[in-house]
Amino acid sequence: MASNKLISLAEAVRRTSRDGMQYASGAALPIGSDAVAFGRELLRQERRDLHAIFHCNSQQLNLLAGAGAVTRAECGFTGLEVFGFANGLRRAVESGALALEDYSNLAMALRLLGGAMNWPFVPATVNIGSDLQDRSAFEPDAYPSRTKIPTVTDPFSGRPVGALSPLKPDLAAIHVTLADPLGNAIMLGTEWSRFELSRAAKRVVLVADAIVDTACMRQFPNLVRIPDIVVEAVVHWPFAAWPQSSPGMYDVDEEHMRLMNKALATEEGTAQYRRDFVDGYADLDGYLAMIGAEKRASLSATATGFLLDPYRPWILPAEVVAQLQAEGGVS
Amino acid sequence: MTLPYTRQEMMAIATGREIRDGELAIFGVGLSMLAGYFAQAHHAPNVRAMTEGGVYGATPVGGLPWGIECNRISANATSFTSGLDALGCLVASGRCDVGIIGAAQVDRFGNVNTTGIWDGEIGDHYRPPKTRLTGAGGANDIACGAKRYLIMVAHEPKRFAETVTYVSSPGYLEGGDARARHGFVGGGPSAIITTLGILRPEAATKEFVLAGWYAFSSAEEIRANTGWELKIAPDAAPIPEPSDSELAALRTVDVTGALRKG
Numbered sequence: 001m002a003s004n005k006l007i008s009l010a011e012a013v014r015r016t017s018r019d020g021m022q023y024a025s026g027a028a029l030p031i032g033s034d035a036v037a038f039g040r041e042l043l044r045q046e047r048r049d050l051h052a053i054f055h056c057n058s059q060q061l062n063l064l065a066g067a068g069a070v071t072r073a074e075c076g077f078t079g080l081e082v083f084g085f086a087n088g089l090r091r092a093v094e095s096g097a098l099a100l101e102d103y104s105n106l107a108m109a110l111r112l113l114g115g116a117m118n119w120p121f122v123p124a125t126v127n128i129g130s131d132l133q134d135r136s137a138f139e140p141d142a143y144p145s146r147t148k149i150p151t152v153t154d155p156f157s158g159r160p161v162g163a164l165s166p167l168k169p170d171l172a173a174i175h176v177t178l179a180d181p182l183g184n185a186i187m188l189g190t191e192w193s194r195f196e197l198s199r200a201a202k203r204v205v206l207v208a209d210a211i212v213d214t215a216c217m218r219q220f221p222n223l224v225r226i227p228d229i230v231v232e233a234v235v236h237w238p239f240a241a242w243p244q245s246s247p248g249m250y251d252v253d254e255e256h257m258r259l260m261n262k263a264l265a266t267e268e269g270t271a272q273y274r275r276d277f278v279d280g281y282a283d284l285d286g287y288l289a290m291i292g293a294e295k296r297a298s299l300s301a302t303a304t305g306f307l308l309d310p311y312r313p314w315i316l317p318a319e320v321v322a323q324l325q326a327e328g329g330v331s
Numbered sequence: 332m333t334l335p336y337t338r339q340e341m342m343a344i345a346t347g348r349e350i351r352d353g354e355l356a357i358f359g360v361g362l363s364m365l366a367g368y369f370a371q372a373h374h375a376p377n378v379r380a381m382t383e384g385g386v387y388g389a390t391p392v393g394g395l396p397w398g399i400e401c402n403r404i405s406a407n408a409t410s411f412t413s414g415l416d417a418l419g420c421l422v423a424s425g426r427c428d429v430g431i432i433g434a435a436q437v438d439r440f441g442n443v444n445t446t447g448i449w450d451g452e453i454g455d456h457y458r459p460p461k462t463r464l465t466g467a468g469g470a471n472d473i474a475c476g477a478k479r480y481l482i483m484v485a486h487e488p489k490r491f492a493e494t495v496t497y498v499s500s501p502g503y504l505e506g507g508d509a510r511a512r513h514g515f516v517g518g519g520p521s522a523i524i525t526t527l528g529i530l531r532p533e534a535a536t537k538e539f540v541l542a543g544w545y546a547f548s549s550a551e552e553i554r555a556n557t558g559w560e561l562k563i564a565p566d567a568a569p570i571p572e573p574s575d576s577e578l579a580a581l582r583t584v585d586v587t588g589a590l591r592k593g
Contacts, residue, residue, distance in 0.1 A: 077466050082361055093459055094462070102467060109418070129475075135457045136457060141456055188411075190413060192413055251402050252401065254397070302406075
């Protein structure tokens with residue numbers, strides 16, 4: 001019997017995370033959908049020594065790495081697109097505090113698919129013949145590496161191909177636009193690798209910008225790419241991807257993207273950022289106040305807003321969500 | 332000499348000219364996207380453009396997108412899918428005609444480094460770079476799978492190395508038929524388009540040689556800014572300046588003037 005899985009963000013982090021775990025997020029692109037708010041809460045609860053699995057870097061990995069909470073990371077693209085290099089991640093890598101294992105963006109998706117399918121390895125026609133195959137930050141003395149992406153023989157053609165290792169992260173915090181209290185989710189915009197990740201991870205927490213009635217999922221079942229049966233908990237957190245964007249919901253906060261990345265460039269700046277924007281709120285209301293009503297209104301006036309129109313009738317009001325959350329997660 | 336266009340705009344237009352109408356094309360963020368959507372606005376209206384996140388049928392609104400999943404490229408899409416779909420089914424499969432990638436460092440055989448800057452060679456022990464860059468991203472997948480790809484890079488000596496320190500995305504590796512060893516379905520880089528001119532690979536050796544220069548540059552200037560002994564192709568020639576219609580089309584895409592600031 002499907003049950004109400006709505007719990008608070010703090011409770012979700014308490015219940016599902018621990019030091020040293022393989023933590024996956026960042027399953028959309030660097031300035032788009034990502035459960036950045038979950039990363040803030042990981043820091044608020046002082047989680048450390050994380051092994052980050054991020055399809056791409058995002059401000060979440062940038063923050064966690066800059067704050068020294070990540071010691072190993074596996075990642076595709078590691079920048080912030082037009083916002084430049086990711087200063088927190090960069091600082092952690094350059095100092096040697098964080099070992100960053102590089103893959104391409106397709107390789108990360110394939111590795112998650114391999115984990116989801118329980119394949120022993122995924123044959124790769126990409127990443128081979130480059131230093132992505134030959135250099136390993138996890139085994140720095142092996143050059144060329146024979147264990148990161150070993151070359152194997154295609155049993156059919158006899159040609160050499162790379163073997164990508166599958167990923168099965170301990171926990172995935174996945175940002176979605178809409179979730180129902182049971183854990184069915186609709187993602188507006190590209191899903192990037194959130195489909196594969198939701199099947200590859202041992203535990204899945206959804207962090208949703210809005211909660212909808214399950215009738216919404218019954219209206220658009222083809223669009224529900226993450227079904228409740230793979231989801232352990234649902235967190236309602238508007239502006240969960242802030243300062244990044246969420247198609248249909250809000251645009252990227254250019255000013256804060258720059259402020260945040262600038263702060264993460266130094267230890268002092270990171271400490272200040274943590275005081276102001278990680279430890280600087282007590283609850284969801286405080287978080288939303290921190291972003292500011294005016295800023296939220298301008299970010300919400302997005303040219304993609306029409307994408308949300310078909311779903312608006314089912315979005316549950318805040319007080320109903322709060323009531324469900326008070327009752328939820330008890331199973 | 333004051334030009335009615337910037338060097339960055341010339342580079343974007345020269346890159347866009349390489350895109351043909353009807354092609355299946357994948358663009359990255361920034362310059363790559365501007366060059367690609369310029370081509371669509373100007374001479375390739377039926378280009379089938381996608382981003383590596385799986386945004387199809389879209390054209391940017393409100394200026395240069397901040398990223399390839401930015402709302403500026405999500406406001407008029409006809410399909411949203413995934414990275415596995417775009418980079419896998421449509422690029423690694425060998426279906427994609429052309430991609431555009433950037434480079435922090437590029438070498439004689441078109442190999443690209445976007446991973447880091449080290450002091451000297453890395454050596455046998457992998458060590459952190461002095462300056463960490465953005466990593467391979469989807470460029471490695473494009474370099475392995477696209478039928479051909481274009482490399483856009485600012486023409487500075489430090490970026491044009493005899494051999495890149497780290498191969499993030501394979502060009503022609505050691506040259507000749509070295510790519511065949513790995514069985515890549517993609518054909519490799521067809522041009523390096525820079526702020527000073529265009530380099531193309533020699534047919535047999537795959538060494539990049541100078542194919543053309545702009546109205547504001549010269550073969551001498553380009554050779555002086557290239558970290559290897561750059562040969563000049565027998566048919567090397569000046570590259571036509573942007574036409575009025577090309578500049579107008581580019582500026583409709585680059586409404587915020589990102590290319591006019593540099």
